[in-house]
Amino acid sequence: MACLKNRGGIWFARIRWTDEYKVRQEKQVTLRTKSKVTARHRLSFVNKEEKDIINGMSFSFPWMNDEGQTKLVRFTLNDTIDEWISRRKKLNIRTKTLETNENGLTHFEKYIGGSFPLRAIQTTHIDDFIDHLRDIGLSITSINIHLRTIKTMFRYYLKRERLDKIPLIEQLANENEEIPIYITDTEFQAIMDLDWLDPFYKKVFYFYRETGCRLREPFFSILDRNWLDIPNLSKGKKPRSIELIDSLVQIYKELIDWYGKCGLIEESKGRHISKMFKKALRFIGANETKHFHSLRHTYAVRKIVNNVSIYKIQIIMGHSSVTTTEKYLKMDPKRLQKDLPTLVQNYSKNGKGDMVLWDTKEMDTPFLVGGVVN
Numbered sequence: 001m002a003c004l005k006n007r008g009g010i011w012f013a014r015i016r017w018t019d020e021y022k023v024r025q026e027k028q029v030t031l032r033t034k035s036k037v038t039a040r041h042r043l044s045f046v047n048k049e050e051k052d053i054i055n056g057m058s059f060s061f062p063w064m065n066d067e068g069q070t071k072l073v074r075f076t077l078n079d080t081i082d083e084w085i086s087r088r089k090k091l092n093i094r095t096k097t098l099e100t101n102e103n104g105l106t107h108f109e110k111y112i113g114g115s116f117p118l119r120a121i122q123t124t125h126i127d128d129f130i131d132h133l134r135d136i137g138l139s140i141t142s143i144n145i146h147l148r149t150i151k152t153m154f155r156y157y158l159k160r161e162r163l164d165k166i167p168l169i170e171q172l173a174n175e176n177e178e179i180p181i182y183i184t185d186t187e188f189q190a191i192m193d194l195d196w197l198d199p200f201y202k203k204v205f206y207f208y209r210e211t212g213c214r215l216r217e218p219f220f221s222i223l224d225r226n227w228l229d230i231p232n233l234s235k236g237k238k239p240r241s242i243e244l245i246d247s248l249v250q251i252y253k254e255l256i257d258w259y260g261k262c263g264l265i266e267e268s269k270g271r272h273i274s275k276m277f278k279k280a281l282r283f284i285g286a287n288e289t290k291h292f293h294s295l296r297h298t299y300a301v302r303k304i305v306n307n308v309s310i311y312k313i314q315i316i317m318g319h320s321s322v323t324t325t326e327k328y329l330k331m332d333p334k335r336l337q338k339d340l341p342t343l344v345q346n347y348s349k350n351g352k353g354d355m356v357l358w359d360t361k362e363m364d365t366p367f368l369v370g371g372v373v374n
Contacts, residue, residue: 212299
């Protein structure tokens with residue numbers, strides 16, 4: 001039988017039971033009253049539906065609806081997904097992110113069942129789902145992407161009080177996680193030396209390497225003197241500002257001018273820049289794993305080499321968690337000395353394994369003369 005529980009002056013009906021895995025479960029139903037007498041009366045309605053509540057069903061009780069009757073509420077996984085995706089589309093979430101969300105939720109719905117109540121999903125269901133994804137051959141990275149989508153959806157409904165709690169959803173440890181893929185000094189200089197590559201693209205590639213911006217970020221940002229203000233429309237969902245030197249301000253203005261006049265459809269503008277960079281990488285014979293986003297990794301690695309605080313890098317790059325930024329700490333000092341000679345002029349190790357770094361030397365760039373865009 002359910003019992004009464006007072007939380008902050010409001011009474012709740014608390015139902016406790018042990019599931020098939022002998023794990024203690026609990027469900028609390030708000031009675032929406034501060035009166036204990038009224039709470040006892042309403043508790044009797046909850047006790048009538050106790051077995052069904054334990055089986056994952058949800059009810060709207062007389063004090064919760066205009067009809068004044070107990071009604072079964074079947075907020076199924078299918079309903080949940082449709083509502084959440086529809087909401088995200090209204091928020092103008094980028095198409096690629098929506099596709100990733102829908103892919104993960106399609107896997108989840110097929111495995112759990114679209115008619116399964118959202119409230120009935122437990123941690124054991126999540127664990128079984130992970131095993132299922134492993135069985136069908138998905139990588140740890142892909143599994144973690146799907147888990148992030150599912151957790152984000154659950155948190156959405158928790159914040160809107162459609163759920164009382166959410167199952168435990170933990171990322172899988174990836175012992176074979178690759179280190180960041182960055183562009184070496186030699187590779188970047190080779191791109192700068194390409195005769196067939198228009199100087200405009202060289203400036204743009206330089207801008208992204210020196211700012212760590214994601215591909216689309218400059219196009220919806222605002223320039224405030226020497227500060228590039230990036231709103232919370234990007235992946236990290238955190239507004240941030242990047243201070244630009246004068247040469248980068250000039251490149252940014254040229255990039256935005258190109259963006260307005262290039263004649264490409266909206267979704268092709270950023271993709272065009274990305275394809276041009278990939279073409280340049282292939283022309284110089286760079287590894288095929290390298291791509292436009294490697295410029296962002298390059299920015300982070302260069303900041304790490306320059307002893308910039310990991311927390312400052314997190315803020316500048318807009319990472320939602322410092323854990324994401326910490327992957328840049330896993331770099332091999334010997335490899336960095338070889339790949340980034342413009343930054344690492346000499347290094348030695350003391351007893352703690354710290355690196356001694358020297359000042360950065362300006363790379364040769366065909367469009368920079370005395371720090372000014374030519």
